[in-house]
Amino acid sequence: REDAGIPSVGRDDSTRRENISCEQAPRKLIGRIQPLVETKSLSELQVIFPWLSKGGHYTPQDCRPKEKTAIIFPFRDRHRHLYILLLNLLPILKRQNVDFTIFVIEQEKPSLFNRGLLFNAGFVEASKLSEFDCFIFHDVDLIPLFDTNFYHCNESPTHFLGGVNKFNYGLAYKDLFGGVVSFTRSQYEKINGASNMYFGWGAEDDDMRRRIRERNMTILRTDRSVGLYDMIKHYREESNPANPIRSWLLSSGARRLALDGLNTLQYQRISLEALPLYIWVKVKVDPRQIV
Numbered sequence: 001r002e003d004a005g006i007p008s009v010g011r012d013d014s015t016r017r018e019n020i021s022c023e024q025a026p027r028k029l030i031g032r033i034q035p036l037v038e039t040k041s042l043s044e045l046q047v048i049f050p051w052l053s054k055g056g057h058y059t060p061q062d063c064r065p066k067e068k069t070a071i072i073f074p075f076r077d078r079h080r081h082l083y084i085l086l087l088n089l090l091p092i093l094k095r096q097n098v099d100f101t102i103f104v105i106e107q108e109k110p111s112l113f114n115r116g117l118l119f120n121a122g123f124v125e126a127s128k129l130s131e132f133d134c135f136i137f138h139d140v141d142l143i144p145l146f147d148t149n150f151y152h153c154n155e156s157p158t159h160f161l162g163g164v165n166k167f168n169y170g171l172a173y174k175d176l177f178g179g180v181v182s183f184t185r186s187q188y189e190k191i192n193g194a195s196n197m198y199f200g201w202g203a204e205d206d207d208m209r210r211r212i213r214e215r216n217m218t219i220l221r222t223d224r225s226v227g228l229y230d231m232i233k234h235y236r237e238e239s240n241p242a243n244p245i246r247s248w249l250l251s252s253g254a255r256r257l258a259l260d261g262l263n264t265l266q267y268q269r270i271s272l273e274a275l276p277l278y279i280w281v282k283v284k285v286d287p288r289q290i291v
């Protein structure tokens with residue numbers, strides 16, 4: 001057809017598409033999704049997602065993404081949750097035209113689980129690999145129910161949960177900052193990251209909310225009409241018992257902001273491996289080093 005001097009419509013179209021921003025490009029969104037809860041193995045997931053490159057990376061082919069996003073899962077002993085979440089989340093991210101890389105930050109035993117410190121370690125390790133603009137910290141047991149809940153960074157730190165099945169699709173309390181949150185690099189640096197001091201369950205998310213307020217930022221909250229999640233049922237792990245000093249830590253948290261966070265982060269990186277579906281980083285934490 002080109003020989004006949006007739007331009008190929010298809011070709012023209014695709015070159016033009018590369019110049020549109022991914023937010024304007026067509027996104028084949030569905031709205032509410034029916035979550036899949038079957039457990040697939042890692043190799044089955046690999047077959048289901050042939051478009052994902054090694055290390056859990058995807059970049060949209062026919063539009064310009066506005067940001068490079070690191071999706072960070074604080075993790076220990078939750079493989080079933082991780083695989084179910086990937087099965088549901090990966091297609092949503094693709095439909096949303098997100099340029100993303102998945103990081104699983106695993107804390108070695110026996111130290112008590114420290115979700116905030118794992119956020120910081122994830123931020124640092126991801127930043128060593130690439131210049132990410134946006135960081136989304138994601139509990140591994142929360143399945144988004146709407147693909148219209150956009151995995152973006154915004155002008156303020158963002159809380160993605162409008163409601164969770166566990167609380168009849170509401171929140172435990174209206175200020176909640178737990179579950180799924182996003183920060184641009186500069187927003188995260190502005191609050192000196194998360195506190196490293198919360199070992200065990202609870203209040204590290206409230207501490208983070210107070211840091212944001214302390215730095216005079218507001219929090220954007222996803223509307224309940226699209227921000228619903230299903231939390232996969234689970235018990236509390238033995239190595240993540242309720243933190244008995246969490247209220248005490250929280251009461252002085254905002255004042256400690258500059259002395260506890262990214263600038264005082266201590267951990268040992270045991271390994272970093274690009275698996276087919278995610279970058280797996282194993283870290284060791286010594287509670288005695290956390291002041």
Ligand code: UD2
Nearest residue numbers: 074075076078113139140141178179201202203205237240
């Ligand atoms: C709530 C918050 C969560 C966090 C936590 C207190 C919501 C919806 N979620 O979740 O964000 O603030 O309270 O710490 O408000 N994890 C592991 N292995 C473990 C323990 C935890 O991988 O042994 C990870 C995993 O990503 C998990 C997350 O940490 O989803 C939070 O822990 P949780 O699910 O046990 O706590 P939960 O459901 O009370």
Ligand code: MN
Nearest residue numbers: 139141231234
């Ligand atoms: Mn949970």
